[in-house]
Amino acid sequence: MASEFACFLVIHGSPDPRPQAALDTLIERHRADFAFCGGGALECQPLSLAEQLVIFGQRALTLELRQVRILPLFLLPGVHVQEDIPAAVAEAQQLLPEMQFSISPHLGSSPEMLPLVQQAMQQATATRAVDRWILLSHGSRRPSANQPVEILAQQLGATPAYWSVPPLFGSVLAHLSQSAQSQHLGVLTYFLFPGTITDTIQSQLPTDVVMTEPLYPTATLIRNLASRELVV
Known part of the structure; x- marks a missing residue:
């Protein structure tokens, strides 16, 4: 059963096309799990993360959704997770106040x-x-x-x-x-x-x-983390 919120997956971003291809695969795999699923990157994108979130949020509004849950696909609670992503989400919230943006725990925080x-x-x-x-x-x-x-x-x-x-x-x-x-x-x-x-x-x-090969997040792992939101 699909969620009642939109889910936005965030990766670091790279000039190498493989991380973006992996993100696209994840988005496609989870379309049935969320009311609306998309993704973006902090770096190597023509738009800032805040701008990407606003565009995604506007599309979610056309689907009569009022919540966007941001899931950081990061393994460590470093600068990107602790500072950059929250700052981008706060900016997006100011630019699109009719949408409720919230952040889920980053991937590496899961006991899975x-x-x-x-x-x-x-x-x-x-x-x-x-x-x-x-x-x-x-x-x-x-x-x-x-x-x-x-x-x-x-x-x-x-x-x-x-x-x-x-x-x-x-x-x-x-x-x-x-x-x-x-x-x-x-x-x-x-x-x-x-x-x-x-x-x-x-x-x-x-x-x-x-x-070993790089880790690839399982469907269960993403669904479990996206169902939670950080209390700030």
Whole structure:
């Protein structure tokens, strides 16, 4: 049964077309779950996120909908989740006061992320043995935003590493590669969609290191998060 609100999925945005293609697929998959479903990006778009939200909200109004729920498809509670998206939503609310805009919890806040990563581990070890995992995240310049990665790594028995902030992935990989206790290394890719960064990581890995595919949010995960809204 479709919801009584419109759902707007937000990704980071990239010059690489694959994240946008993944977003388009998600929107199409969830058309039956929501009264109206769309999406946009913070960056690499001709319009600002606020402008994208206003256009989407205007279309929702023509369908006699009065609520738009924004779901950030982000894994970390970094600057984009804590500052940029709320600012864009507040601007859209001012520009289109007849529509009620609200924000759902970001994707990475869901407890369903743990079994999703565990599933990726199981799939990777079906054909290759791994005795030491690295949980690789992009990382955030907000130190507190990286804490969920540390917690998830502990739950998985993995070593955390980041692409953009210390401890940097290259250093962690080099250290573990030299360890006598790490015979078979694996990289858990804590990214939602494939892109330039995941391509670069893959190209730099030794051939004997296993790397999982980027995570793709399940339909249940999106439906569960979109059904909630943050209390601010």
